[in-house]
Structure formats: C-alpha cells, structure tokens
Amino acid sequence: MSNSILFKQVSIANEDNSELLVSDVLIEGGVIKSVSSNLTPPDNSRTIEASGKVLLPGLFDVHVHLREPGQTSKETIATGTEAAINGGVTGVVAMPNTLPAIDSGGMVKSVLETARSDSRINFLTTGCITKGREGKEMAAISGMKEAGVAMITDDGSPVENPQLLRRAMEYAREFDLPLASHCETMQLSGPGAMNEGRRSYKLGIPGIPSISEEICISRDIQLAAYTGAHLHIQHVTTAVGMEIIRRAKNDGVKVTCEVAPHHLIFNENHIVDYDTYYKMNPPLRTEEDNARLLDGLVEGVFDVIATDHAPHTEFEKKQQDFEAAPFGITGLETALPSLNHYFINEDKMNWGQIVKRYASEPRRLLGFNPVSIKEGEEAEIILFDPTGETTFTKDFMESKSPNTPFLDKTLKGSVELVVVGEKVLLDRI
Ligand SMILES: [Zn+2]
Known part of the structure; x- marks a missing residue:
C-alpha cells in the first residue's frame, strides 16, 4: 500500500x-x-x-443494531462494521437490545473487547436504561459509564414508568451521558404494524397512531426540562413530534434529535403487496411528514441523520406475514447514496448539510471533535x-x-x- x-x-x-x-x-x-x-x-x-x-469526512452513525451478542444470524459486529465501511461510515454507536441486553459494565466491556478485534472503524456502544430493557429496575449506569458507554437507551421500547425515567435522567445528568429515547406509548400502539390512517384501513393492517410517538416525545421533553438531563430523541417520524422538539429547543431544553433517511424518503403509500421490507418502528408516516421532516433537517431542527440500521434475516422478514414480521430495515450501506439520489441530486440538500448532519454533529453529540478536510x-x-x-x-x-x-x-x-x-x-x- x-x-x-x-x-x-x-x-x-x-x-x-x-x-x-x-x-x-x-x-x-x-x-x-x-x-x-x-x-x-x-x-x-x-x-x-x-x-x-x-x-468528505467519514460519516458517523449514532443509531445502529449490530445484533451481537445473541442474534448473530442477523448481523455481527464484524459484518455490521464492514457494512458501515461499504456505505462510507467510519464510526457507529450500537444499540443495547442484544441477547443478553447490554445493561452492565461487564457487558459493555465485553462488547467493546469484541469490537477491538472485529471492527476496523470507531465502534461505540450504548447501554440500557433499565435492567434487561424490561422497564422495571434501573440498570447499573455508573458501572457502564466507567466501562465507556456512549449513551444510555432502552431503544426498541420506551421507558413506560415516568418516575423510573426521571431517576434515570438524574443519573444520566450526573454522569454526563446523553439519554436516548425511543418514544412510543405502548397502549396506543397496541398490536399496530404500520401507520394508522386510510392506508392501514385499506390494507387491513392494525395501525400505530402518530400520537403514540408524539405524546411520549412531549412527556420525555418535560422530564428532561425538569431534570436538566440531555435527552436525545431517536428516529422522529412525525411533523407534529418535530415541532414539539423545535419549541423545546427554543425554550432552552437540552434536547437533540435524529431522523432516519427512510422516514424522509418513504411513506405509508409505499407499502404495497404487504412488503415487510417497508415495516419499521416507528412506522413510515405520510407524504406530508416526509416533506416537513426534510424541511426540519435543512432548518436544523434535527441535529443528526442516523439510520437505525436493523438487520433481520430474509427468513424472518419474508416467511411471515406483515403483522408477524419483525420491525426494521438496514441502512448503513444505502444511506449516503439514497441521500445523494433523492436530495442532493434534486437540489433539496447540499453537501455541507450532509457533512454537518451525518459527520460533524454526531461526533459532537458524543463529545468528540468533528473531522474535516483541512x-x-x-x-x-x-x-x-x-x-x-x-x-x-x-x-x-x-x-x-x-x-x-x-x-x-x-x-x-x-x-x-x-x-x-x-x-x-x-x-x-
Ligand atoms: Zn427505536
């Protein structure tokens, strides 16, 4: 070489x-x-x-699922980070919903140890807010902080108990860790598998209403304002949810947020033939949401672009009907070409904005200096x-x-x- x-x-x-x-x-x-x-x-x-x-600077994705340990037929730290490289991503933050979940200092150490040998890029991990992601008892946040966790989150699920979340935010603030929130109100989502609306009625698929996400965004922001913690809201999908965050930012609440490329590009109308490769949580919303979220990204409401890379085997996705199939799509390899194809190419975004939202701000969110071509x-x-x-x-x-x-x-x-x-x-x- x-x-x-x-x-x-x-x-x-x-x-x-x-x-x-x-x-x-x-x-x-x-x-x-x-x-x-x-x-x-x-x-x-x-x-x-x-x-x-x-x-351009190497991209940094703060929301990926690499499935190791426990679900290595879907992905491993080795294959997931190679997928990242294939998409121009040189840093990732893995989510803790592995089997077992990453909810202790020992688990954080073990995952980082695996990454040291298996990953050719910067690999960071999150740890759970609650033990086993069960929403019942707080996880050992101090031990995870000591082991080098990047953020805490129960991603995949909300922390339903507001008192537990409040205490976790107080810990997060003390340990100077962002607390990342998967915002969903489970009682409203019920057995839903796609956005609730005309399209879900037509397809006969149970819906997840937008208020399921929006009510939880409001609640978590109020808790962040009350505790002074840094709240990071994951994968925002609705214009109303985004406006709640915009107002909170204007009010000085310490809140950051992310949007996934698929929520900018696709909407519920893309779900034809019950194709499970369009099934994710939170779900694809409406065409209007696509446009409003893109405006929000350009205006800077969204701090970062993140893919929520969520690998599932072909068998799990294709051998089950839409309602039974797992939520999630991969994104690390397609993100940059898709942003180029739909937005740069159409003059809806420029390269400076891509670099800011998918390379610089993700690093700042984690307390790193951004990299640049200088x-x-x-x-x-x-x-x-x-x-x-x-x-x-x-x-x-x-x-x-x-x-x-x-x-x-x-x-x-x-x-x-x-x-x-x-x-x-x-x-x-
Ligand atoms: Zn999530």
Whole structure:
C-alpha cells in the first residue's frame, strides 16, 4: 500500500459550506498534508483523478443494531462494521437490545473487547436504561459509564414508568451521558404494524397512531426540562413530534434529535403487496411528514441523520406475514447514496448539510471533535462519486441481512474509497 494519496481536482465538502471547493488534496502518513491547487505527486504516491468526485469526512452513525451478542444470524459486529465501511461510515454507536441486553459494565466491556478485534472503524456502544430493557429496575449506569458507554437507551421500547425515567435522567445528568429515547406509548400502539390512517384501513393492517410517538416525545421533553438531563430523541417520524422538539429547543431544553433517511424518503403509500421490507418502528408516516421532516433537517431542527440500521434475516422478514414480521430495515450501506439520489441530486440538500448532519454533529453529540478536510487533520475521509451508480444486490452488501427496500435497486452515487489514518478500508477505484 502506498503511503501517500494525491487527489487531483477533487470537490471538497466541509460542514456549513454550501459550495464545494475544488482543489488537489495530498494525504501522507495518515494526515491531510496539503490542500492546494496544482500539487505535484511526491515519489511513490498514488494519484487519483477525482474531478467531479466529492471528498468528505467519514460519516458517523449514532443509531445502529449490530445484533451481537445473541442474534448473530442477523448481523455481527464484524459484518455490521464492514457494512458501515461499504456505505462510507467510519464510526457507529450500537444499540443495547442484544441477547443478553447490554445493561452492565461487564457487558459493555465485553462488547467493546469484541469490537477491538472485529471492527476496523470507531465502534461505540450504548447501554440500557433499565435492567434487561424490561422497564422495571434501573440498570447499573455508573458501572457502564466507567466501562465507556456512549449513551444510555432502552431503544426498541420506551421507558413506560415516568418516575423510573426521571431517576434515570438524574443519573444520566450526573454522569454526563446523553439519554436516548425511543418514544412510543405502548397502549396506543397496541398490536399496530404500520401507520394508522386510510392506508392501514385499506390494507387491513392494525395501525400505530402518530400520537403514540408524539405524546411520549412531549412527556420525555418535560422530564428532561425538569431534570436538566440531555435527552436525545431517536428516529422522529412525525411533523407534529418535530415541532414539539423545535419549541423545546427554543425554550432552552437540552434536547437533540435524529431522523432516519427512510422516514424522509418513504411513506405509508409505499407499502404495497404487504412488503415487510417497508415495516419499521416507528412506522413510515405520510407524504406530508416526509416533506416537513426534510424541511426540519435543512432548518436544523434535527441535529443528526442516523439510520437505525436493523438487520433481520430474509427468513424472518419474508416467511411471515406483515403483522408477524419483525420491525426494521438496514441502512448503513444505502444511506449516503439514497441521500445523494433523492436530495442532493434534486437540489433539496447540499453537501455541507450532509457533512454537518451525518459527520460533524454526531461526533459532537458524543463529545468528540468533528473531522474535516483541512491541512493538518487526521485523514478520516471518503471519496464519493455522485454521478456513479450503486445496485444493492446481496452480493454487493456486506451486511448479513438483505432487508432493505433498496434490495436489487439502483441509486445514483457510489462510495469509491474509504481511508482512516494510514489505512485504506475500501477501494473501488
Ligand atoms: Zn427505536
């Protein structure tokens, strides 16, 4: 492997820059050595003609399910992080709904230990708010903090008991940990399997009403305001929920939130033929929600984009009917091409916004410095061809599970190169 790479005439995307800067970029010894026009390649360097291609910081996904331990037929830390690399993601935060759940310092240590040998990228884990994610007793938050947990969450379920959640928020505040909330009111969701509305009536599928999510968002925000904890609201899907968060932010509540690409791109009308690859929780909402959430992302209500990468085997998804199949779709490999295809390509978002929401803010949320394409910075970069194409065949994907609506479909854009420090993690040039 050559020690230096020279990108000729590459378009550099940095946070907050709506325009791309065209320049040469030289990477040497894992560091961005120089950003300037007309650089001459040093001896033994690799030169990449990159005109029309975009160089951006490695993406960071704060919401992924890697299924290890316990459900390694769906995914493992090794395959999940390789899927991340395949999508240009160089850092992930794993959710704790594994078997057993990650709810103690020992479990956190063991998962981080596995990642040290199996992951080629930055791997962080969350820990549970309650023991076993059962919502009954608080988990050992201090032990998990000591073991290096990134956030606490019972993702997959809400903490139904407000007194328990209040106490957990007080702990989270003391330990300086964000508490991430899966907002859902279980009594309202009932056996629901898709958004409640005309479409669910037509299909005869029990619905999950938008108020199930919105009531819980309001409750959790009030608890955060009361306790002073940092609340992070996961996978927001409704415009009303988003507006509640916007108001809370304006009122000075310490709340951040995320949106998943699939909730910007798809809605309930995409559920035809009872296709379980469109079944996720929270569910796809309405076409109007798609548009309003995208506005919210551009306006900065959403701090981060996160995929909620949720692998399930083909058998679990396809051999069961819509109501019985598990919730969730994968996202790590499709996220960037889909954002390019639907939003960059249509002038609805620019590269600076993608970098801010899917690379910089996720790192800030976790207390890290963002990475950028500037002289002297450590190289953590991806090269993306916005005019290329990617077809998401099972062969192409590194994830163990094929459950994405994009399976066998083609999107505009292709991740061509992923470099972290001195290591080239992916090379498709
Ligand atoms: Zn969730």
